[in-house]
Amino acid sequence: MNVGGACDNASPSFFSTLKMTQMMTQAPDTPQALYRALPSMDSLLAKPSFAQLQQTYGKAAVKAALDGHLHAARTLISQEHRLPNWCSDPAQLHGCLVDQLSRDYCHSLKPVWNLTGTILHTNLGRAQQSEAAIKAVSSVMRYPTPLEFELAAGERGHRDNAISGLIHRLTGAEACCVVNNNAAAVLLMLSAVTAGKEVIVSRGELVEIGGAFRIPDIMRQAGCTLVEVGSTNRTHLKDYEQAITENTAAIMKVHTSNYHISGFTAAVEEAKLGELCRERGIALISDLGSGSLTDLRRFGLKQEPTPQAMLLDGVDLVSFSGDKLLGGPQSGLIVGKQSLINQLQSHPLKRALRCDKLILAALEATLIHYLTPETLDTELPIMAKFARSQDTLRQIGQRLQQALIPLFQPAYGIELQDCQTQVGSGSQPDTFLPSVALCFTALKGGSLSLLEQHFKQAERPVIGRMSNDQLRLDLRGIDNEAELLAELSTLGVQL
Numbered sequence: 153m154n155v156g157g158a159c160d161n162a163s164p165s166f167f168s169t170l171k172m173t174q175m176m177t178q179a180p181d182t183p184q185a186l187y188r189a190l191p192s193m194d195s196l197l198a199k200p201s202f203a204q205l206q207q208t209y210g211k212a213a214v215k216a217a218l219d220g221h222l223h224a225a226r227t228l229i230s231q232e233h234r235l236p237n238w239c240s241d242p243a244q245l246h247g248c249l250v251d252q253l254s255r256d257y258c259h260s261l262k263p264v265w266n267l268t269g270t271i272l273h274t275n276l277g278r279a280q281q282s283e284a285a286i287k288a289v290s291s292v293m294r295y296p297t298p299l300e301f302e303l304a305a306g307e308r309g310h311r312d313n314a315i316s317g318l319i320h321r322l323t324g325a326e327a328c329c330v331v332n333n334n335a336a337a338v339l340l341m342l343s344a345v346t347a348g349k350e351v352i353v354s355r356g357e358l359v360e361i362g363g364a365f366r367i368p369d370i371m372r373q374a375g376c377t378l379v380e381v382g383s384t385n386r387t388h389l390k391d392y393e394q395a396i397t398e399n400t401a402a403i404m405k406v407h408t409s410n411y412h413i414s415g416f417t418a419a420v421e422e423a424k425l426g427e428l429c430r431e432r433g434i435a436l437i438s439d440l441g442s443g444s445l446t447d448l449r450r451f452g453l454k455q456e457p458t459p460q461a462m463l464l465d466g467v468d469l470v471s472f473s474g475d476k477l478l479g480g481p482q483s484g485l486i487v488g489k490q491s492l493i494n495q496l497q498s499h500p501l502k503r504a505l506r507c508d509k510l511i512l513a514a515l516e517a518t519l520i521h522y523l524t525p526e527t528l529d530t531e532l533p534i535m536a537k538f539a540r541s542q543d544t545l546r547q548i549g550q551r552l553q554q555a556l557i558p559l560f561q562p563a564y565g566i567e568l569q570d571c572q573t574q575v576g577s578g579s580q581p582d583t584f585l586p587s588v589a590l591c592f593t594a595l596k597g598g599s600l601s602l603l604e605q606h607f608k609q610a611e612r613p614v615i616g617r618m619s620n621d622q623l624r625l626d627l628r629g630i631d632n633e634a635e636l637l638a639e640l641s642t643l644g645v646q647l
């Protein structure tokens with residue numbers, strides 16, 4: 153805990169008249185006199201300004217903070233034979249307490265501007281939610297909701313039922329299972345369907361997603377044995393065929409969403425693997441990663457393999473993320489065959505990995521948008537961001553640039569430059585959307601690293617990207633032009 157900080161800087165101390173008179177009669181700077189000159193806790197708490205703090209933050213918090221300052225003051229007296237500055241200036245102590253207490257009570261998960269050029273930024277919370285999802289979440293937070301209750305039948309229900317009807321309509325899947333994220337979905341699929349048995353995976357698909365999530369590690373964790381087939385660049389149907397034994401539980405396909413192997417390559421399509429698995433009586437499972445439910449080519453992105461296409465090709469279970477290209481809350485969806493989904497639902501891990509009502513409410517609201525695909529590009533924030541044209545972004549940029557130049561000169565210059573936005577979250581690493589960046593450069597007396605710090609300390613921190621001696625703000629990420637202008641104007645004026 154900060155017990156005084158800037159308030160304890162050395163400087164001559166001045167005492168209240170009362171204390172001063174007392175002190176004058178004794179040796180003025182003996183430790184005893186200094187200890188006596190320290191105000192008491194009760195006298196501090198009784199001051200109107202501190203009483204007001206207690207109204208805001210509660211007596212215990214104010215008392216604990218004051219305790220820290222008094223303790224630091226006693227240490228200062230014993231070590232340096234002097235009083236801290238605030239003894240002569242109660243306003244200074246009050247200011248310190250306000251800083252300290254407001255820091256303790258401020259939210260670390262506050263809104264920021266993601267102008268990094270990566271739309272689905274994992275460090276910035278991935279997909280922003282639609283207004284409908286936000287409304288659905290606040291309503292189930294506020295009121296009881298039939299999370300595990302069938303209103304019509306008046307009996308106990310299953311929490312995943314909230315979305316299973318929607319998933320059936322959107323993907324054709326017989327059933328579905330929802331967990332906390334796609335990593336959990338993969339772990340659950342493997343644990344429930346393949347534990348103690350072999351799973352065949354192509355060497356070209358032994359993906360590391362980031363952090364500790366590598367397909368071989370997840371398999372070990374799930375208790376199945378990985379059987380690698382093929383080579384890094386080429387895997388053929390016969391490689392899979394030859395690897396099947398009586399111990400094989402499944403073939404697993406992993407969508408290599410975060411890298412791209414090009415050149416002399418071969419992979420086996422799901423439709424062919426589906427046939428093989430049916431013949432040999434084993435399961436075909438697929439980790440799709442992003443798993444979009446809509447055609448992304450309208451934005452100039454590549455089409456992602458969809459869960460519905462995978463199921464038609466004969467894949468038994470498909471898993472994908474809720475907060476990547478789907479544009480919903482953090483979650484992992486597993487869709488597919490009823491009998492296998494039943495196995496997942498009754499596995500003990502499902503209880504540990506299940507989603508709460510907030511996530512399910514947001515996911516349901518997100519999926520409802522997909523029933524009317526023509527509204528996706530206005531209702532789902534990630535789609536709205538993908539849909540912006542470079543021309544629109546250039547016009548926004550010109551307006552911002554004109555308004556901001558006078559506020560940032562002469563220390564900083566502002567230019568507009570073409571740039572490229574990434575999807576992010578490991579999706580489509582080699583596809584970019586043409587965009588426009590507001591680029592700040594340091595001129596005489598300016599410092600780019602100071603500017604970057606200053607932007608991060610804004611009321612709503614502005615996060616850009618440092619590159620080539622520029623602080624670049626990719627405008628595809630903005631939520632509201634007028635609000636960004638206000639934020640950046642304040643930052644300029646404060647410089």
Ligand SMILES: *Cc1c(COP(=O)(O)O)cnc(C)c1O
Nearest residue numbers: 333334335361409440441442473
């Ligand atoms: C992103 C990804 C995951 C992990 O999904 P989370 O929702 O981040 O847990 C797993 N597999 C693939 C192929 C991915 O792209």
